[in-house]
Amino acid sequence: MISVLDGHQMLVGLITLSEHALVSASCDSTVRIWDPETGNPRFVLRGHSAAITCVQHTDDLVISGSNGMLKLWDTKTGKLIRDLLDDVDCGVWQVKFDYRRCITAVQKNRKTCLEILDFGSPAVPHL
DSSP states (O other), X not given: OOOOOOOOSSOEEEXXXXXXXXXXXXXXXXXXXXXXXXXXXXXXXXXXXXXXXXXXXXXXXXXXXXXXXXXXXXXXTOOEEEEEEOOOSSOEEEEEEOSSEEEEEEEETTEEEEEEEEOOOOSSOOO
16 A cells, blocks of 8 residues: 545545546545555535535636636646536536546436537647
């Protein structure tokens, strides 16, 4: 065992890992960013009002969802960049994103649907 990561106050249901960050999300409505090499805490992301139901991250961005909202965070500073969705009736169930698009499964008007958000054209097209 390398480390024990303490901090969340309730069940941790989601964990994602990249080379430069470990991200955990909990029923305590927080997302935490840790150093994957040392286990040291970097940031506690606060802004959700309910249990985190989905999370994904890159070395630059974290997207987290909970009841009624989807948020975009800066992985390196821990700062909220902006709310991506705030008009969801109930749960945000899943999120996946790449350099350009974010796709999320949400509940609106008592129906589950997929919403696609477009971050814009890439600066340099992939060949």
